[in-house]
Amino acid sequence: MANYNNLTMKGSGENKKNSYLHKLIRNGNIHKIKLMLPSIKDINEKNDQGYPPLLYACEQENNDEMLELLLEQENIDPLAQESIEKQNVLHILAFKGKLFWIVKVFEKFPDLPVDTVTIDGNTPLIMAAKMDHIDVIEYLHRKGANINHTNEKKYTPLHYAAINGYPISTKRLLELGANIDARDDRKCTPLMKTCSWNFLEICKILVYNAADIDAQDSLGNTSLAQAVKRGYTEVVKFLLQAGANPNITSKDNYNNIFTPLISACKLNNIVLVKILIEKGCDVNYPGNDYSEALFQCIRVGFYDGVLELLKAGVDLCGRNPRNRKTPLEQAIKFNQDDIASLIQENL
Structure with missing residues (x-):
């Protein structure tokens, strides 16, 4: 029988160092795969991107028969199934939601580590959470996966459920023990993240499960501040009704200080301005000198x-600390005649 181990293939205008088995897997040629498997010397040989045949098969569509054939091979080493991104079969199968094959892998390799990490620090459970595969999340948790594992960005599975707007996954992760106030590398909680993406349903789930509504990130932003800056009216309304403090200050990247009201004014958003004033936002912050x-x-x-x-x-009498101008003088400087007249009428 022919020796296929040293054959290479070409594609897309560049050389790709793949075994003949990789080529057959890519083409879905089950008949030839069956014929050549007995002659393979190294069933774990990787292609130029670090994919051994089993991992490569996981990436293909309509791959059930291929996976079954490869998993039957005695010398398949699950710890060798690792791409240059350090993904193994569990990462890819979890990302694709292939619970049936994840179970098969663990049946063949019961001691396979469930929390193996990619180069970015992602576990299979995180990969499943990214794609809302609840059945995979539950199974991996039963196998001992860490529900609060963090990747290099310090994101937990709950962060990904919140960011992507997955209500059922969010609820299930909380039931399984996810840390509701976990912090990423910018000190953002899942609630802050979901408010940044306008996912009102997820926001409600997290708040009703006692998320810290006034938690602040590394710049001092709260969930309310995140929602206001993006003009998400319904999220803002809900957070204020739930008791969010409208006067917590944050900074931008230039060290300027903001309250939610200041952000709403900067955005020219009259709806949010009215809501925030009604809920007790300090119109004179920072006080004493001027109203920002x-x-x-x-x-x-x-x-x-x-x-x-x-x-x-x-207060119409304060002075801007940057140029010492009053509101009236500032309006005149910016040629805001209507505003200047309105201020003058109220002095």
Whole structure:
């Protein structure tokens, strides 16, 4: 029988060092795979991207018969099934939601580590959480997977469920013991992440399960601040109704200080301005010297915002600490004639 181990293939205009078995797997040629398997010297030989045949087969569509054939081979080494990204068969099968084959792998290799990590620190359970494969999450958890494992970004499976808007996965992960206030590398909790993506249902699930609604990230942003900055009205309403503090301050990358109201004024968002004022946002922050919300309105020509701030008792006599101008002088400087007239009428 022919020796196929040293054959290579070419494709897409570049040389690809693949065994003939890899080529057959890619083409789905089951008949030839069956014929050549008895002659294979190294069933774990990798191609140029680090994929041994079993891992390569996991990547293919309609691969059930191929996987069955390869798993029957006595010398298959699950610890060798690792690509250059350090993914093994469990990572790929979990990402694809192939529970049946994950079970088969563990039946053949009962001592296979369930929390093996990729080069980015992802476990199979994290891969399943990224794609909302609840049955895989549950099975891996039963096999002992760490429900709170963090990858290189410090994301947990719950972070991925929250970021991607998966309500059932979010609930199940919490039931399985996920840390609801886990912090990523920027100190963001799953609640902050889901509010950044406007997933109201996930926001409600997390808040109703006692997530820290006023937790702050590395810049001081709360979940409310994240939602306001992106103009997510319904999320903002819910968070305020649930008791979020509207006066917690945060910073931007230039060290400027914001409250949610200041952010809403900067965005020229009258709906959010009204909601935040109604819920007790301090219109005169930082107080004493000046109202940053008022000066933000003046900068962007936000007449309706100024009007709402006036109704709420904003101080018109403070001075901008950067140039010592009053609100009226600032409005004149920026040629905001309507705002200047409105301020003058209320002095």
